[in-house]
Amino acid sequence: xxxxxxxxxxxxxxxxxxxxxxxxxxxxxxxxxxxxxxxxxxxxxxxxxxxxxxxxxxxxxxxxxxxxxxxxxxxxxxxxxxxxxxxxxxxxxxxxxxxxxxxxxxxxxxxxxxxxxxxxxxxxxxxxxxxxxxxxxxxxxxxxxxxxxxxxxxxxxxxxxxxxxxxxxxxxxxxxxxxxxxxxxxxxxxxxxxxxxxxxxxxxxxxxxxxxxxxxxxxxxxxxxxxxxxxxxxxxxxxxxxxxxxxxxxxxxxxxxxxxxxxxxxxxxxxxxxxxxxxxxxxxxxxxxxxxxxxxxxxxxxxxxxxxxxxxxxxxxxxxxxxxxxxxxxxxxxxxxxxxxxxxxxxxxxxxxxxxxxxxxxxxxxxxxxxxxxxxxxxxxxxxxxxxxxxxxxxxxxxxxxxxxxxxxxxxxxxxxxxxxxxxxxxxxxxxxxxxxxxxxxxxxx
Numbered sequence: 001x002x003x004x005x006x007x008x009x010x011x012x013x014x015x016x017x018x019x020x021x022x023x024x025x026x027x028x029x030x031x032x033x034x035x036x037x038x039x040x041x042x043x044x045x046x047x048x049x050x051x052x053x054x055x056x057x058x059x060x061x062x063x064x065x066x067x068x069x070x071x072x073x074x075x076x077x078x079x080x081x082x083x084x085x086x087x088x089x090x091x092x093x094x095x096x097x098x099x100x101x102x103x104x105x106x107x108x109x110x111x112x113x114x115x116x117x118x119x120x121x122x123x124x125x126x127x128x129x130x131x132x133x134x135x136x137x138x139x140x141x142x143x144x145x146x147x148x149x150x151x152x153x154x155x156x157x158x159x160x161x162x163x164x165x166x167x168x169x170x171x172x173x174x175x176x177x178x179x180x181x182x183x184x185x186x187x188x189x190x191x192x193x194x195x196x197x198x199x200x201x202x203x204x205x206x207x208x209x210x211x212x213x214x215x216x217x218x219x220x221x222x223x224x225x226x227x228x229x230x231x232x233x234x235x236x237x238x239x240x241x242x243x244x245x246x247x248x249x250x251x252x253x254x255x256x257x258x259x260x261x262x263x264x265x266x267x268x269x270x271x272x273x274x275x276x277x278x279x280x281x282x283x284x285x286x287x288x289x290x291x292x293x294x295x296x297x298x299x300x301x302x303x304x305x306x307x308x309x310x311x312x313x314x315x316x317x318x319x320x321x322x323x324x325x326x327x328x329x330x331x332x333x334x335x336x337x338x339x340x341x342x343x344x345x346x347x348x349x350x351x352x353x354x355x356x357x358x359x360x361x362x363x364x365x366x367x368x369x370x371x372x373x374x375x376x377x378x379x380x381x382x383x384x385x386x387x388x389x390x391x392x393x394x395x396x397x398x399x400x401x402x403x404x405x406x407x408x409x410x411x412x413x414x415x416x417x418x419x420x421x422x423x424x425x426x427x428x429x430x431x432x433x434x435x436x437x438x439x440x441x442x443x444x445x446x
Contacts, residue, residue: 004291011250012193015252016254019256020264022283025285026045027266042287045284048281048298049284049301052069052280056116057076060254063305068305068348070407070416072422093122097308101308103129105312109193110192112179112180118137122423126159132159137431141445177230181237201224248314257278267380303327345399346360355403355407362375362376367397372384373385
């Protein structure tokens with residue numbers, strides 16, 4: 001445990017809209033998640049892990065680049081707060097991603113599943129450090145659905161070619177797992193980085209019959225338990241190939257859950273789309289038998305932006321020094337080193353371009369309402385302590401002012417001094433167009 005093994009394989013599993021309280025090791029009584037519970041028992045469970053945004057496009061851009069969404073210009077889509085099919089913006093080719101760093105360090109890299117950082121050729125994952133891609137470019141409701149019949153057909157893409165339109169979503173995750181096993185086997189003799197970005201548990205919810213039959217929480221529970229099954233498949237394959245010991249597996253979610261669809265963010269307040277804890281604090285479990293002590297738990301505040309510098313250093317790669325990177329190296333916390341503390345002086349909660357809250361230590365200040373919460377004693381943000389702690393409020397406001405100067409804030413008309421532009425193209429085109437003569441296996445999703 002004293003010496004970190006060189007160049008671990010890395011598997012990053014990112015769910016879509018999975019809530020803080022949706023898996024057993026975070027308190028769920030509604031979903032059976034034995035593989036994830038075992039993963040936590042054999043690794044480290046982070047209780048105070050944050051995504052950089054409460055919705056998917058900015059969250060994923062931040063995780064890939066190690067930067068706040070405003071830093072890389074992807075805090076919102078053009079029409080709504082996430083990217084839609086055929087939009088002219090996406091992740092700039094000037095940005096460095098965790099995949100590009102690991103690729104340069106000799107890793108084979110693949111993304112399986114949802115990208116959502118732009119669907120124009122310039123923005124695809126194969127232009128951002130991934131050797132290959134098998135998945136969908138955005139959320140699984142952005143095909144032809146009853147509520148979005150104007151959308152083009154949902155594309156399933158291999159690398160940069162659409163290979164199917166309107167795929168059967170009940171079968172899609174099984175296809176993802178076949179691809180994941182194939183990738184691991186092909187690269188078992190070299191270091192690899194696999195980014196598995198599930199469509200689950202975003203709506204519409206489709207799951208195989210087996211999981212529907214065993215679920216205690218309808219379609220949502222079936223999707224969660226299918227995710228857990230996928231983790232069991234990954235661990236089984238790693239064990240079979242003798243790769244288990246030196247493979248770092250990370251499991252998390254892109255933002256908080258949506259209770260109206262069956263999710264639970266308990267005991268947190270709020271949900272997807274909000275800057276209450278339930279919008280941005282999500283599960284994060286890491287397992288690496290060669291280096292992470294079993295059964296560890298950590299309550300230091302960390303973020304998905306920390307993946308880039310941490311994985312870069314584990315892989316022997318170079319973190320860019322020509323630009324601001326907001327993520328920090330969290331190896332001491334990941335490896336459960338004694339007295340390790342969060343490298344973040346503060347964590348900032350943005351919704352689009354609005355700075356709505358700031359956390360430092362255990363204190364969180366909501367900037368518009370002025371409410372102050374002690375998250376160590378009051379995880380559900382129920383008791384406002386601002387009146388009793390004016391000096392803490394002032395300290396957090398000063399941190400917020402510094403953040404506004406750096407990144408901007410539309411609520412105070414601050415423009416930000418250190419923002420970089422997103423990528424932009426002229427005359428964008430969607431990857432697919434509807435054809436009434438095409439034999440779609442699913443003509444319209446729920």
